[in-house]
Amino acid sequence: MSFVEEILDSLAGRLPCGYHAGGPASSEPTALAVMALSAQGRHLAAAKGIGWLAELQAADGSVGPTASQATPGWPTSLAVLAAQYAADSGGALPTTAKRFDIDRAVGWILQTRGEALPRTSEMGHDMTLVGWPWVENTHSWIEPTALHVLALKAVGRGDHPRAREAVRLMIDRLLPDGGCNYGNTVVMNQVLRPHLQPTGLTMLALAGETNADPRIAKSLNYLARELSPRTPAASLAYGLMGLAAHGWPQDSANSWLEAAYRRTIALGSSPHRLALIALAAMDAQSPLNVRNRHGQRATAAV
Amino acid sequence: MITKAQENQPTSNSPDRVSPPRMNRRALVLGGGAAAAGLLTYPLLRRAIAKRGMAFIARGQSYNGPLEQTLRDGLLATGFEPAAIAGKRVLLKPNLVEPTRKSPQMTTHPAMVVAAAAVFRQWGAKVIVGEGPGHVRDTELALDESGMQEALDSERLEFADLNYEDVGWLENAGRASKLSGFWFPRSVIEADLIVSMPKIKTHHWVGFTASMKNLYGTIPGIKYGWPKNVLHHAGIPETVFDINASLPKAIAIVDGIVAMEGDGPIMGSAKPLGLVIVGTNPTAVDATVARLMGLAPERVPYLQLAANRLGPIEESFIAQRGEAVAGLVSPFKVIDRPHLRALQTDAGPRVS
Numbered sequence: 001m002s003f004v005e006e007i008l009d010s011l012a013g014r015l016p017c018g019y020h021a022g023g024p025a026s027s028e029p030t031a032l033a034v035m036a037l038s039a040q041g042r043h044l045a046a047a048k049g050i051g052w053l054a055e056l057q058a059a060d061g062s063v064g065p066t067a068s069q070a071t072p073g074w075p076t077s078l079a080v081l082a083a084q085y086a087a088d089s090g091g092a093l094p095t096t097a098k099r100f101d102i103d104r105a106v107g108w109i110l111q112t113r114g115e116a117l118p119r120t121s122e123m124g125h126d127m128t129l130v131g132w133p134w135v136e137n138t139h140s141w142i143e144p145t146a147l148h149v150l151a152l153k154a155v156g157r158g159d160h161p162r163a164r165e166a167v168r169l170m171i172d173r174l175l176p177d178g179g180c181n182y183g184n185t186v187v188m189n190q191v192l193r194p195h196l197q198p199t200g201l202t203m204l205a206l207a208g209e210t211n212a213d214p215r216i217a218k219s220l221n222y223l224a225r226e227l228s229p230r231t232p233a234a235s236l237a238y239g240l241m242g243l244a245a246h247g248w249p250q251d252s253a254n255s256w257l258e259a260a261y262r263r264t265i266a267l268g269s270s271p272h273r274l275a276l277i278a279l280a281a282m283d284a285q286s287p288l289n290v291r292n293r294h295g296q297r298a299t300a301a302v
Numbered sequence: 303m304i305t306k307a308q309e310n311q312p313t314s315n316s317p318d319r320v321s322p323p324r325m326n327r328r329a330l331v332l333g334g335g336a337a338a339a340g341l342l343t344y345p346l347l348r349r350a351i352a353k354r355g356m357a358f359i360a361r362g363q364s365y366n367g368p369l370e371q372t373l374r375d376g377l378l379a380t381g382f383e384p385a386a387i388a389g390k391r392v393l394l395k396p397n398l399v400e401p402t403r404k405s406p407q408m409t410t411h412p413a414m415v416v417a418a419a420a421v422f423r424q425w426g427a428k429v430i431v432g433e434g435p436g437h438v439r440d441t442e443l444a445l446d447e448s449g450m451q452e453a454l455d456s457e458r459l460e461f462a463d464l465n466y467e468d469v470g471w472l473e474n475a476g477r478a479s480k481l482s483g484f485w486f487p488r489s490v491i492e493a494d495l496i497v498s499m500p501k502i503k504t505h506h507w508v509g510f511t512a513s514m515k516n517l518y519g520t521i522p523g524i525k526y527g528w529p530k531n532v533l534h535h536a537g538i539p540e541t542v543f544d545i546n547a548s549l550p551k552a553i554a555i556v557d558g559i560v561a562m563e564g565d566g567p568i569m570g571s572a573k574p575l576g577l578v579i580v581g582t583n584p585t586a587v588d589a590t591v592a593r594l595m596g597l598a599p600e601r602v603p604y605l606q607l608a609a610n611r612l613g614p615i616e617e618s619f620i621a622q623r624g625e626a627v628a629g630l631v632s633p634f635k636v637i638d639r640p641h642l643r644a645l646q647t648d649a650g651p652r653v654s
Contacts, residue, residue, distance in 0.1 A: 134527025
């Protein structure tokens with residue numbers, strides 16, 4: 001049995017799942033697990049996760065981080081990605097289960113905005129650009145912006161003006177030598193450091209864009225240079241998926257992911273990390289690589 | 303399960319930005335069980351850390367030296383009562399904001415955590431380590447880059463990932479900001495004692511960071527984001543004060559062996575000091591740290607708010623144990639900005 005099959009067997013019996021074994025069931029790891037299971041045809045297990053996300057969906061369409069926390073709504077992006085992918089891959093809920101309403105979730109996404117702020121000489125990025133915040137009524141940051149852009153692309157709304165502005169925001173937040181962090185570039189004339197996970201996620205969200213900004217290639221070079229067999233699971237998975245989405249598959253990806261899998265098991269079998277490893281093992285076919293699906297999807301309730 | 307309809311939803315004018323729970327009790331129930339069973343329910347422990355205004359300074363310290371003895375000496379010298387902690391839950395909270403091997407001066411050294419764990423375990427406490435890194439979502443990476451995972455493994459220490467735990471609500475006991483309360487992770491609420499274990503660093507927005515600012519890392523990312531931007535919008539000095547006011551069960555063990563100066567708290571350079579500072583009142587400890595850095599505590603906004611409310615900042619009201627401050631002051635370089643120059647006791651070194 002391959003390590004990916006071992007992961008899928010583990011996830012199939014744990015939905016809804018949490019960030020850590022024994023932790024509270026959470027929307028983000030559950031949505032990632034749904035995508036991993038759907039991609040491998042395990043629709044019945046995936047449907048359980050979708051059904052749980054549907055139970056969490058609020059009247060305004062948003063999905064909170066856990067069953068007990070209905071806000072903030074940033075996991076809505078991941079729930080949309082999971083529900084759309086499950087529908088596209090042939091999965092369906094039993095007729096008795098509550099349906100996840102993708103249209104309503106997209107409606108919430110489109111009315112949620114990061115707070116624009118006046119430009120200041122102390123901050124290097126364009127604070128007037130609007131993407132998505134972690135928490136409503138705060139500034140836009142790069143990871144929630146990337147997640148919501150992926151969600152919009154997955155449902156065929158990648159051309160929406162909000163998505164287009166968000167793409168400009170993500171490129172603006174790339175560091176001069178490539179890569180990005182949580183979303184600051186230069187503070188008080190000091191260039192900040194890049195991080196692997198947000199860079200990989202941002203590269204996923206920028207895949208398929210025609211922008212020729214050299215920082216995109218520099219970001220891919222940064223990932224290719226920094227990823228290693230020792231890179232922790234989530235950073236490794238996002239990094240590899242970001243590279244694969246731009247046609248930069250890594251020859252050693254599978255062995256690195258298997259090593260990350262072994263470490264994840266040794267550290268307590270985090271469902272969140274296991275799901276990411278399984279997704280990254282699909283290379284360019286990862287459900288988070290929505291570039292091939294951009295514009296081809298119609299929203300639906302699943 | 304709390305549904306969206308049951309929560310008080312923030313409006314665009316809401317000062318909270320994160321929704322408070324419908325029931326504003328002192329502590330929100332966590333998973334149906336009573337939370338916040340911590341310090342306030344233990345009179346002996348309350349007395350143990352109520353000895354206000356003491357700060358212990360040890361000089362000539364190193365990460366491979368007898369830190370365990372230093373910390374034990376410091377805690378006892380500042381009035382900590384070991385008997386109070388027997389059988390209780392102690393949360394060690396290092397600073398792992400954005401770890402990288404390229405900048406070990408950014409994060410609390412694992413040797414400090416190992417030594418503190420040994421001391422509290424010897425006193426009969428159940429010790430866990432917890433942190434909610436503020437800039438990185440991959441906590442495994444933070445533990446790996448900081449060297450903390452190796453320490454956790456070698457000492458068989460449990461780690462609480464404070465960004466992703468169940469959360470409970472505590473009312474804002476400070477009210478300097480407009481936030482009505484804070485969501486805290488289960489491990490924070492259930493701890494009988496929180497040991498803030500910061501690295502001494504300059505901070506380009508608020509001057510410096512030590513034990514009080516370090517408690518930003520007790521705020522969960524799934525509720526506040528990465529960075530915890532809700533706190534920034536509500537005011538950094540105000541929320542530093544409010545979080546500390548809302549967590550009265552905290553003491554301080556400060557890593558000043560290799561500190562950070564210049565463009566802290568992330569991009570600064572190493573400043574070897576060889577100091578460890580310990581105390582049962584974080585305000586008094588941080589005021590002492592500020593003096594050691596060549597900063598005037600009375601000019602630091604969050605210490606202004608805390609002065610005589612959470613603890614003393616005047617030198618005459620802080621009983622010094624171990625080494626005296628005088629003679630150990632080593633002015634830190636700060637970024638050459640007006641708001642930072644104003645904190646320096648004299649024309650100390652600056653970087654552009």
